[in-house]
Amino acid sequence: MKIVIAPDSFKDSLSAEKVADAIAAGLAEVLPHAQLVKCPMADGGEGTVEAIVAAGNGQLRRNQVQGPLDAVVDAHWGWLPDSHTAIIEMAEASGLQLVATAHRDACISSTFGTGQLIEAALDAGARRIILAIGGSATNDAGAGALQALGLGLFDDQGQPLARGGLALARVARVELAGLDPRLAQVRFEIAADVNNPLCGEHGASAVFGPQKGASPEQVQLLDKALGHFADHCARVLPADVRHEPGSGAAGGLGFAAKAFFAAQFRAGVEVVAELVSLAEAVKGADLVITGEGRFDAQTLRGKTPFGVARIARAQGVPVIVLAGTLGEGYQTMYEHGVNAAFAITSGPMSLEDACTGAAHLLTDRARDIARLLSLKARPY
Secondary structure, three states: OOEEEOOEEEOEEEHHHHHHHHHHHHHHHHOOEEEEEOOOOOOOOOOHHHHHHHHHHHHOEEEEOOOOOEEEEEEEEEEOOOOOOOEEHHHHEHHHHOOHHOOOOOOOOOOOHHHHHHHHHHHOOEEEEEEOOOOOOOOOOOOHHHOOOOOEEEOOOOEOOOOOHHHHEEEEOOEEEOOHHHHOOOEEEEOOOOOOOOOOOOOHHHHHHHHHOOOOHHHHHHHHHHHHHHHHHHHHOOOHHHHHHHHHHHHHHHHHHHHHHOEEEOOOHHHHHHHHHHHHHHHHOOOEEEEEEEHHHHHHHOOHHHHHHHHHHHHOOOOEEEEEOOOOOHHHHOOOOOOOOEOOOOOOOOOHHHHHHHHHHHHHHHHHHHHHHHHHOOOO
8 A cells, every 4th residue: 555645734833744754653553564655745835945855855055144124034945956946935034933923014024035045046056946935024025135136226316225115115216237147047936826916905015914014004005115116117127017916925025026037926835746746656646645734715725735635636546634623614625636634633622732742643643544544454
């Protein structure tokens, strides 16, 4: 029997690799002769770098960069030397988790550190850069990242523009001359599932600004500032991409990537699945086990179990989901390749206890599943 184990991480608890290890341990106790293929996954959010590096014999590299509010942070990124591919999680440099709730400020936070990571990848000789852009603390249309890479932004007095989304209202001139010429030689891909435009009622500021600390009044100001920046970019670039799906991703970093890097947008789970060769691993499998911290109707929006189930379904392989909790509407996934889903908790418990004991709980549930699988081999 061949079983592919392809889970996402359990946020605030276990990495995808450790989730896979815990599931494999439970299966092996009951099915010692089964072929267990561990394939840790991610969907472009937290854990994407680790999943790809682990599967591709890559390297985890670290750089000190400026965080979203300028404090220096230690950010890691992935490097696949065989293909000269860099994997960058922008949240490592410009993420919401780097800023305490009381200090979140969408008006001044900047993607400058993400640009510094891109520069590090260029210095390493990257030919392909994958940007995973979930979890941002920023709302600057990617201007900070572009400034780090040499783009000139000036006010009407000819002074360099301050960082942050609100400062973009004062842009009077955009200069391309200083932009790193190596960018034109690199293929950029964006791993994201957000299809918002840059501006308007469905744009970056209106939809994501409040969770980054913006008041209703600031949301309006930021929206106008991003539109003003897009106006100036349109004067020096061949195309205006502000209305394209995904331009509002990560506070508008999607806009910068599309406009200045000609980046292609792809579902994060598809990018990861390709790089870890999930489809190849599923060939000839009898079962796929995947999972995530919370499994519910939102999984349909391109989260890991959805992407894994699509690949398994195409090959006629059944899928079981193990989740920290089963939320409202999880049954809808039964129409999209998932055959069964189980919560790992054994009874009422606090979130803290569930997170602390997640590895043991996963092993216990995997052992239970293995016992069910072993029944068909018993004579009656």
